[in-house]
Amino acid sequence: MQLNFNDESFRDDYSYKNSPGAIKRFPFPFAEDHYMYSVNIEPHTKGAQGSVYEFTFDVDEHYVSECLDKIITLEQDPGRYSALPHMMDAQWDFLELAMTSMANDYPEYFTLTKNGNVWTWENRPLDIMDTFTFGDASTLPSEPFEYMGRQMQGDFVLLDQRDGTLYSDAGIVTSQADWSLAFNTGMSWQEWHGPVPKVTELGVLDRALKYLLNLQVGNPVRRLNWTMTVNPRLDTSPENYPLWAIDRNKVNNETVGELVNLRVELQSLFRLPRSNAIVFGVRCYLMSLKDITTYPRWAKRLHRVQKDLHPDLIEYKGMTSYHRYVIDWLAQFDDGEVLEYGSHPE
Amino acid sequence: MVGSGAVLSVWLIEEINMERGYWIKSKPVYTSLKWHEKATSHLVLATGIGGMAVLKLFQQMHPTQPVKVLYGKYGQMDADYSDTLKMVVPEGLHIHKFDDALLTQFQLELRDAQMGLRIYVAGSEGFIWDVVAAAKPFGIQEMEIMKEQADTLARSVYCVHCKTISKYVTTNITACCGCERMLFVRDHFSRNLGAYMGLMVDAESPGELPAIEEIYP
Amino acid sequence: MSTINVKVAAIEAVTPLIKHFTLVHEDGSELPSFSGGSHIVVTMDAEGRTYRNPYSLMGSPTDTQAYHISVRRQESSRGGSLFMHEHVHVGMRLKITHPVNLFSLSKLAHKHILIAGGIGITPFMSQIEDLKRVGADYELHYAFRAYEQAAFVNELEEMCEGHLHCYADSQGERIDLNALLSQQPLGSHVYVCGPSPMVVAVLETARNLGWPENNIHNEEFSSPPVGEPFKVQLAKSDIEIQVPAEMSMLEAIEAAGVKADSLCRGGVCGRCELTVLETDGGIEHHDHYLSDSEKVSCRSIMPCVSRTKGKRLVLDL
Numbered sequence: 001m002q003l004n005f006n007d008e009s010f011r012d013d014y015s016y017k018n019s020p021g022a023i024k025r026f027p028f029p030f031a032e033d034h035y036m037y038s039v040n041i042e043p044h045t046k047g048a049q050g051s052v053y054e055f056t057f058d059v060d061e062h063y064v065s066e067c068l069d070k071i072i073t074l075e076q077d078p079g080r081y082s083a084l085p086h087m088m089d090a091q092w093d094f095l096e097l098a099m100t101s102m103a104n105d106y107p108e109y110f111t112l113t114k115n116g117n118v119w120t121w122e123n124r125p126l127d128i129m130d131t132f133t134f135g136d137a138s139t140l141p142s143e144p145f146e147y148m149g150r151q152m153q154g155d156f157v158l159l160d161q162r163d164g165t166l167y168s169d170a171g172i173v174t175s176q177a178d179w180s181l182a183f184n185t186g187m188s189w190q191e192w193h194g195p196v197p198k199v200t201e202l203g204v205l206d207r208a209l210k211y212l213l214n215l216q217v218g219n220p221v222r223r224l225n226w227t228m229t230v231n232p233r234l235d236t237s238p239e240n241y242p243l244w245a246i247d248r249n250k251v252n253n254e255t256v257g258e259l260v261n262l263r264v265e266l267q268s269l270f271r272l273p274r275s276n277a278i279v280f281g282v283r284c285y286l287m288s289l290k291d292i293t294t295y296p297r298w299a300k301r302l303h304r305v306q307k308d309l310h311p312d313l314i315e316y317k318g319m320t321s322y323h324r325y326v327i328d329w330l331a332q333f334d335d336g337e338v339l340e341y342g343s344h345p346e
Numbered sequence: 347m348v349g350s351g352a353v354l355s356v357w358l359i360e361e362i363n364m365e366r367g368y369w370i371k372s373k374p375v376y377t378s379l380k381w382h383e384k385a386t387s388h389l390v391l392a393t394g395i396g397g398m399a400v401l402k403l404f405q406q407m408h409p410t411q412p413v414k415v416l417y418g419k420y421g422q423m424d425a426d427y428s429d430t431l432k433m434v435v436p437e438g439l440h441i442h443k444f445d446d447a448l449l450t451q452f453q454l455e456l457r458d459a460q461m462g463l464r465i466y467v468a469g470s471e472g473f474i475w476d477v478v479a480a481a482k483p484f485g486i487q488e489m490e491i492m493k494e495q496a497d498t499l500a501r502s503v504y505c506v507h508c509k510t511i512s513k514y515v516t517t518n519i520t521a522c523c524g525c526e527r528m529l530f531v532r533d534h535f536s537r538n539l540g541a542y543m544g545l546m547v548d549a550e551s552p553g554e555l556p557a558i559e560e561i562y563p
Numbered sequence: 564m565s566t567i568n569v570k571v572a573a574i575e576a577v578t579p580l581i582k583h584f585t586l587v588h589e590d591g592s593e594l595p596s597f598s599g600g601s602h603i604v605v606t607m608d609a610e611g612r613t614y615r616n617p618y619s620l621m622g623s624p625t626d627t628q629a630y631h632i633s634v635r636r637q638e639s640s641r642g643g644s645l646f647m648h649e650h651v652h653v654g655m656r657l658k659i660t661h662p663v664n665l666f667s668l669s670k671l672a673h674k675h676i677l678i679a680g681g682i683g684i685t686p687f688m689s690q691i692e693d694l695k696r697v698g699a700d701y702e703l704h705y706a707f708r709a710y711e712q713a714a715f716v717n718e719l720e721e722m723c724e725g726h727l728h729c730y731a732d733s734q735g736e737r738i739d740l741n742a743l744l745s746q747q748p749l750g751s752h753v754y755v756c757g758p759s760p761m762v763v764a765v766l767e768t769a770r771n772l773g774w775p776e777n778n779i780h781n782e783e784f785s786s787p788p789v790g791e792p793f794k795v796q797l798a799k800s801d802i803e804i805q806v807p808a809e810m811s812m813l814e815a816i817e818a819a820g821v822k823a824d825s826l827c828r829g830g831v832c833g834r835c836e837l838t839v840l841e842t843d844g845g846i847e848h849h850d851h852y853l854s855d856s857e858k859v860s861c862r863s864i865m866p867c868v869s870r871t872k873g874k875r876l877v878l879d880l
Contacts, residue, residue, distance in 0.1 A: 042826045079509065086670035089598075089697075162669055163487075163777040180506050186538035191372050207851045211831040217595055217661040218565050221827070238506045238545055242527070245549035274624060276598040276664045321550065385773035386745060461747045462773040485673040485750015490775045 083170035093272035154283035303330035386462030396468030397427025475540025599690035673750030680757020844873020
């Protein structure tokens with residue numbers, strides 16, 4: 001399969017667009033009319049051909065432009081990459097996982113040649129070719145995690161496992177839904193999520209943590225998460241909050257279909273072999289409400305989910321100021337037809 | 347006011363927020379100082395009003411292992427317990443005028459210390475996390491250090507936009523000492539930075555500021 | 564749990580009681596790399612029953628050509644080690660899990676104190692490779708009954724150079740734990756693997772000397788969600804299914820062609836929850852989903868990880 005990589009931007013003029021093929025494979029997250037939280041985690045196994053689950057790391061038509069956007073974000077704020085010194089083994093683990101899966105899944109774009117410890121990596125879409133010694137960071141232009149993280153869509157956090165918990169001790173984060181890597185680096189699972197007063201709630205966090213502590217090499221897991229973003233902006237970081245928050249005021253009845261994007265995160269978690277660390281990947285898919293209405297059942301379902309959404313959740317996702325426009329605009333596509341279970345487009 | 351929840355919601359975290367309708371909090375919990383029964387030696391650090399916590403500690407059954415106390419008489423509220431401490435602490439009391447000198451001696455003590463040393467700290471939140479940071483290079487984790495918050499409730503605030511830390515913030519909203527943006531002080535604390543997160547308060551509606559109140563006196 | 568098919572490439576009697584097995588991938592491909600202190604679970608198909616025993620990987624974590632395990636013959640055990648000693652031969656095929664590490668080295672430690680008793684030396688052998696690679700400070704204290712019965716002393720002397728300290732019980736040599744653990748620099752971590760009295764002594768000594776809990780480590784193995792075989796009757800589908808020892812109940816239900824809902828397959832999401840109608844021996848709950856009181860009531864079960872303690876179970880499916 002040969003992709004045509006889009007020439008597009010995720011800032012300033014926001015020329016980002018989805019082709020009909022990209023719309024059809026969008027990981028629409030709602031299988032039911034009402035959105036309920038659950039531990040929606042499942043094995044990250046190979047999905048249907050052409051779907052975003054087909055390969056370990058999905059590469060799509062936005063690949064080149066997203067990597068270029070990442071370069072801009074890192075240039076403006078080098079703090080979007082950070083790695084504590086004890087994470088070097090995990091960095092190499094990450095590089096190996098990324099290079100071997102990408103070369104294996106997309107041989108037309110990426111080639112990895114191993115000659116003992118001397119590896120040659122070729123990334124044709126980004127015009128990169130480097131020969132380096134595996135395990136010797138001085139033979140790469142940057143640290144291995146940053147080197148490979150720059151050549152992948154989405155964000156990655158490396159979690160060190162110790163003291164019966166997980167610490168976020170490294171990350172490359174340029175397309176986050178409003179959390180700060182610089183602030184969170186070095187935090188434990190509990191610290192990241194804060195002390196939670198109710199016992200039942202503690203149970204929830206402990207359950208998720210226990211599951212992750214038992215994550216095994218070769219058995220990755222994934223889940224979807226969602227929010228909404230005004231403009232197809234990848235960098236909705238708290239660092240740049242003053243730059244993008246103001247766009248929320250631009251949403252009105254006329255602009256909502258174009259401006260508001262459903263932002264879906266495909267989160268995946270892998271145990272890394274040498275370091276026993278976990279890599280947490282967050283891949284972001286953006287789709288304007290207008291593009292979502294390409295498929296009537298998505299438009300109807302999205303309308304119903306948004307109409308029923310708990311106000312606290314609307315606030316939590318930062319949608320309060322424009323959410324009513326979303327519901328009003330989507331209403332025109334909803335004829336009340338009964339929809340069967342599933343998130344498929346048609 | 348603030349953006350969407352600035353946490354990495356691995357899962358279910360939103361459920362927790364939704365149920366309770368509040369932002370994730372990660373403010374550290376502090377205790378009252380109490381001797382560890384099992385130890386080979388003890389090192390107590392305090393400044394200002396934190397001296398009172400040390401006095402209370404010495405009211406408890408005195409440990410059999412060696413004890414050393416480093417006290418900084420320089421405190422925010424000018425409360426000086428050094429004279430009382432001289433009477434209560436039998437030996438191993440060291441009094442410093444400034445936190446910097448105290449922390450320097452602390453690191454010298456750690457250089458020769460061995461496993462089994464237990465560390466206690468009492469003072470302002472800023473002092474507590476300065477001690478944590480000084481101990482870190484010696485392989486001491488913050489949870490091993492017993493901490494009592496005394497003195498001011500003032501917070502160190504990390505500006506997420508310009509990465510400057512403003513110290514001794516007593517209000518819910520403060521001007522960043524680096525970029526001068528008006529920051530809302532969130533209850534989200536980083537033990538690594540020893541500071542709370544500050545996020546621009548009027549990004550969505552420039553100039554519209556909620557009432558500024560002194561809530562961390 | 565995905566498994567790896569391996570072939571026994573070599574067996575060496577290290578001592579009269581300890582055998583060293585070299586395992587290679589069945590198709591000759593590379594095995595996954597791992598971290599020092601990892602273990603695998605070996606599945607052995609004995610006649611009529613299945614053994615699943617965890618063994619530490621003792622080879623170099625960077626060697627992906629072969630895995631190395633050592634098995635001490637335990638007369639009193641359920642039989643896995645006897646089977647490994649008596650029935651496993653070169654060329655035989657075995658199933659193993661991916662390596663799991665519940666005994667990992669702390670990456671923040673300034674110094675590592677490793678304490679081994681007898682066959683408990685095995686996890687340290689892969690850890691030492693890791694420690695040497697990163698240039699970490701460590702000491703290995705290895706206690707055994709007598710030099711004649713001690714495994715790998717020569718190899719260790721070569722690997723550890725000056726860091727190895729041996730203690731032979733037959734010569735009256737003992738580790739003075741109190742002296743050892745009261746004179747370590749800040750940031751030290753202690754790790755112990757050996758017979759349980761030794762583990763208890765190390766944990767107690769360290770705690771009494773004021774070592775923080777996070778600096779004390781002892782080896783743990785993962786317990787696989789498998790056990791004894793049993794029968795499960797599905798009331799609505801009106802069929803009876805045999806759940807073999809090495810299969811989860813969920814897998815057995817699926818293999819019988821009955822549609823069962825599931826998601827995480829690790830006992831956390833709650834999706835596969837089934838109602839228990841009857842049980843003759845209670846439930847072995849291995850999930851993190853049900854509350855303690857729900858577990859006690861035995862009205863629900865997570866078939867992805869849990870089993871019955873009895874012979875028969877009736878479910879509303």
